[in-house]
Amino acid sequence: MNPKEYLQTILSDVLKEMDLAWPEKATIEPPREKKFGDLACNVAMILSKQASQNPRQLAEQIKNSLSSHTRDLKTIEIAGPGFLNFTFNKEYWLTTLDRISKETESYGSSDFGQGSKVQVEYVSANPTGPLHIGHGRGAAVGDSLARIMRFAGYEVTTEYYLNDAGRQMNVLGISTWIRYQNLCGLQIALDPDHYQGEYLIEVAETLHNEYSISLLDMPEERAVSICRERAMETILDGIKQDLQEFRVEHQIWFSENSLIQDNKVEQTIDWLKKNNMAYDMDGAVWFKSTILGDDKDRVLQKSDSTLTYFASDIAYHKDKYDRGFDLVVDIWGADHHGYVPRMKAAVQALGRPAQSLEVILVQLVNLLREGEQVAMSTRSGQFVPLKDVIQEVGTDACRFIFLSRKSDSHLDFDLEVVKRKTMDNPVYYVQYAHARICSLFAKAEERGISALNRDLDLKLLDTQEDIDLLKKMAEFPEVVASSAKNLSPHHLSYYLMELAGLLHRYYTVHPVLAADNQDLIQARMVLFNAVAVVLKNGLKLLGVTAPERM
Template identity: 60%
Template sequence: MRAQTYLRELLKPFLDEYGLQWTAGTTLEPPRDKRFGDLATNMAFTLSKTAGKNPRQICQDMEQRLKLLGDPRLAMVETAGPGFLNFTLAPAFWQQGILVILEQGDLYGQSDLGGGRRVQVEFVSANPTGPLHIGHGRGAALGDSLARILRFMGHSVTTEYYLNDAGRQMRLLGASVLARYQELLGQHVVFPEDGYKGDYIRGLAQGLLDRDGERLAEWPEQEALDRAREYAMDRILAGIRQDLQDFRVEHQVWFSESDLIREGAVERTLEQLRMDGLAYDQDGALWFASTRYGDDKDRVLRKSDGSLTYLASDIAYHADKFARGFDLVVDIWGADHHGYVGRMKAAAQALGRVPEDLQVILVQLVNLLRAGEQIAMSTRAGEFETLADVCAEVGTDAARFIFLSRKSDSHLDFDLELVKRQTMDNPVYYVQYAHARIHSLLAKAAETGVDLLQPTPEILALLDGEADLELLKSLDQFGDVLVSASATLSPHHLSHYLLDLAGKLHRYYTTHPVLAAGSPELVQARLAMCRAVAQVLRSGLDLLGVAAPQKM
């Protein structure tokens, strides 16, 4: 991040000369081949048309002017290819990063990039019809980590859980629990065809019987169904809240769909769409004219039997979100909702927003394995591994890190046996052990009477080997990774970075003695660099919601 900032400032006068600014197409990044320096830019291509010169000529002009500056931080600048400018920074620049990290501590890498932009992240939002499973866990880790990163990068973030506590699935939950309740009373009942069959339903029925006794058997059917539904939903929701708390996930707002309907928000939204000419009646139903915004067909809002579709409630819900003043709304959904994205983007536009104000992140399924063998799961049949059970077996740290180890729209294999092993094959262990390894080193230093001194530029100058500079350059990239993760709403960039940094630390540790480095000055230099690595590992893990243990 320091390197990017420094070079942008160095190059800014050239942009100012032509009245230009950095654009999305202007890059400043490490070249694929390290022989071409630390960073390279295609800036000359951006300037070419305005300057009336070919990119290579512009690069050569820039190269000469930069060399004349004589900045000691810039070791080399050279023109390459048809118009790229390559930069090599002096070792002292990278060494200086250690002082910055140790001084800033937990604030290192933090940015005001978001400028206080108000963002809402809605995630998990599972129907309260059963315990959270590992698919919910992946979305929970993603949403929570994304909120942490966005806040760290200067956004004002609100996290929210949308309670789908109205509609057919809730009615099926009540019917399923009531049927098991009646079975406990010795009654012969026909279990609902699409009902929930897990053992937890029997547990809920027993709890209902323990609380209310046999009196529900004498109540009118609808009252008994409502009682069973409310009891089951309250119990399940309490479990969901506890599971999320144990998983280190915070939802600041719990928003109820039934409240939305009861307070008339859905009807008001539908009426507004009708007044705006965006909803119309046809064949006894109310339709949303979503094709005006690129959807492949118009969508039903109210069916001919008078019942509302999910879309009607969802549009009203998003109208409420935008009315609360959020600049950006982020929805995290299961991958099976892929076809729903277009109509919700259309809804955002119908509500007066641009499509980019609503970002949808799709989360692919998790294949749960045990020693390479897949575990079959079906929520309705009651055959699934709950998030609580998985965390009890492998730990919250392992579960969160594995969930965040791949891009959210990629399938994820989660092998329970692998993540329990304390070996370098286990990704979360690999990163956490790098942090613990450094703290073990610091403890040993204290035991042997080595004091941790404030490093000076003269001492840090000893870190001039290839492996030293590789680690130092990785530390500098922390801020760039966070910028990328926040801009693309992709926390997996951070987990990949931490794995890479941990790998560099492990390799360095095995090839470069620290306490036995030789001179006291070199010992201090290497200890300072290790402390900086530990700081970045700890900060990065915290943004993923993963602990950074000092002992393992």
């Protein structure tokens, strides 16, 4: 139980004795200034009217009653109009070490999600070209969020929506067909809206090696179809390989084309019509999105019977809910922000609350090299594939940097800066904290010092630096749960930076193996071992390794 949960539990017990219930609007948060204690609570101010007392009088009564419920509080002070400020004693913070030593790899996990079924869909890039660094950021966010939510007690399914139908796939087929014809000696130029990347030359070469020039003898529609399927298959294999190297998992690969083949799009349109959420006008089918907050009604099926992407998306989300998910999380590029209200409206039309769909927007990454921007465009072919970035700077650096800021904020990613092994590099800063502890343990072993003597008096850990580390480690389960609740993996990266900073400061202020007292040395090593566990657990949730040497 983290400090907030613990405090809320004992406060609830006190209130129950006073015939008062814990109010929904009560908060327990760290005060703005450390001098006011570890945590502050506003419960007395919220319940004063119900208790027929002024807030300070009620706070005093709560304070006096708490002494019979806990010995873990060093001080309880009443501040301002009735805030209760709490400071825990050192013995309470030391219990964190015992909990970490018992739970190890599971420390930080919880049942916060209570088994709620969640589907997280991410990347879902059209199979028209290799993944670029922007896709990588969305992949890191989605995969890490899934890890965090599972650790926090949610039942999570990860999914990739494969856009294997529609105009873009036809353009891919034509672009590959032209490249193939070029290899057969025909001088045919690509149009500006065709895919220009050289990766299609490689696809055309495999087709030429297999078919020689025989595709030229086929009806063009058949030849383009073969080119389209081969290009999609080759590109998709590359996408899967890149994601595997990036430590990104997708349990389900869902085909858009399967929705069409199984008539699920048409069935969804019929369902919307029957429920008075769609109508026919001017030969087209329209969705009544305005009655649910959209600025205008949207076309589902054009007058030429062509289905829109929106129609497929509604059918896809209906399929998600039909599979029993309580919450659907979509991770999209920031350029899709205008699409969010439309999909929220669609979800409500399907009979689900708007909050059963959460959309995380991911800003593109500004890829730099020594401060100079590197252009990215799939169609023009002028882009740096994600796999090249991974090969240059490593998966750890990529993932951590992608998760070092909120996903909808701009991110500059300078390849040269990320490769530097300095304390200015965030991923190095955190990983080095773990490696530093491992190095300390190796030196201790060389000197015959037992690293984890459990029979020590851990009260020797009495400096401010000790308490700071203990408090920060006690926060970890709450940080994980909060990251899951708010769908914000970057909170975890912030936390790890702070924990690493406290570790580096401690190492500077207290040279561990240089202490005169052997019991103190071993007590500090128990402390450091706990820090290593938390760092490793946190990094694992971000999909980043915790190296023992650097």
